[in-house]
Amino acid sequence: MLTDWRHIPFHVHPVLFEVGSFQVRYYSVMYLVAFALTYVLVMYRIKKERYECSAETIQDYFVWAVLGLILGARLGYVLFYNLSYYAAHPLEIFLPFDFTNGVRFVGISGMSYHGGAVGVLAATLAFCRRRRIDFWRFADLFVPAIPLGYTFGRIGNFMNGELYGRATTVPWGMIFPQDPLLAVRHPSQLYEAFFEGLFLFAVLWAIRRKRPFEGFLLALYIMGYGLVRFFIEFYREPDSQLGFVIASFSMGQLLCLAMMALGAAILLWRRSAAGGLPALRSQV
Secondary structure, X not given: OHHXXXXXXXXXXXXXXXXXXXXXXXXXXXXXXXXXXXXXXXXXXXXXXXXXXXXXXXXXXXXXXXXXXXXXXXXXXXXXXXXXXHHHOHHHOOOOEEOOOOOEEOOOOOOOHHXXXXXHHHHHHHHHHHHOOOHXXXXXXXXXXXXXXXXXXXXXHHHHOOOOEOEXXXXXXXXXXXXXXXOEEOOHHXXXXXXHHHHHHHHHHHOOOOOOOOOHHHHHHHHHHHHHHHHHHHHEOOOOOOOOOEOOEOHHHHHHHHHHHHHHHHHHXXXXXXXXXXXXXXXX
């Protein structure tokens, strides 16, 4: 029974279906599910909580957010996790080809959550400024839905057999086929799916109507994600090209410390700006 559990990743095929050389992976499908769930939950809030925001505005925003997410996540990975390689191979940052020996299609691999978060925040600021929408209210509308969508992104990582944890002796450890050592490891993707996804979603969704000022939910999410991810990183295998960056801390943990500091700064700033007044919760 234990052996069967440990080998579950060997029975999870990352490809949903393929036609010739074209493949549709579960990872891509999980991202579509994440965006769809976020959209449904945001539209639910608009309808039930009487936000003054149209479906067209939300749909237009999603285009900006997706572009910000993809560009930010990719550039974040390049800058934070593999700068030396991409400095020598700049064409591979956005082109899905390996130019080392001729031209070979390899796809694009390597995305950073922290870079994606920066990209989405930048896209949201630009969108709100262009549409003359209050950024803090708009952010608080979306934030409670984001962790549930994120859950499916981490499930996609698990199905890809990537971002696995450190070697362990715990009975629920698993062996991942992409691990060259084939060691029993923490299924850290599932830890992240639960704590960074389901847990944060439950907290933010429960308090979504009780925020004391605009920007409160955004600040709480940034701090909460940083805190949870910081501790889960102790069970996640550091990126092989980086290892531990400072002492026994990974790059992910350093970025999470920055996130917690940013979230705390936003919380103090918005609290001071609000002057103790309650938020106008039903308008965007």
